[in-house]
């Protein structure tokens with residue numbers, strides 16, 4: 001029984017096991033940033049007073065952002081997946097030619113998220129200050145490494 005199950009599984013595997021093609025890498029990369037944005041959006045709205053401050057919700061969004069910083073994104077930066085190589089992405093080729101600088105922007109983002117976590121539930125003012133810092137790291141990276149629409 002086990003053997004039958006296993007062979008069925010193996011037969012279904014090749015599609016998954018193949019190296020991801022550029023299109024899928026781009027899709028996943030954009031998906032990652034969509035997740036970041038969907039968690040950050042309500043926090044930014046609370047920071048600006050566009051949404052009532054809710055400590056529990058703010059903590060939950062911040063925790064999800066922390067979870068996203070634990071994901072190792074290196075697979076999302078496979079070579080040959082820049083805007084110079086494929087359509088449908090705004091990732092500048094500079095990411096690959098200046099990977100150290102890109103990683104530095106990523107580190108600044110991770111650090112701002114780490115500081116956001118305790119601030120999120122501490123009050124609207126505290127949240128707003130931490131959100132401002134995180135937002136600065138989004139912009140800091142986009143300015144250099146994301147092409148305009």
Ligand code: HEC
Nearest residue numbers: 029030033037040089090091105106109137138141145146
């Ligand atoms: C280390 C660099 C970096 C940081 C930090 C960063 N981004 Fe991005 N972001 C990118 C790049 C590069 C792209 C383009 C991805 C692509 O098109 O392949 C992108 C794309 C996006 C997109 C578009 C996704 C899509 O579907 O096309 C959104 C939304 C976004 N980022 C939001 C954010 C927010 C919000 C933050 C901060 C909370 C943030 N990003 C932080 C580099 C960064």
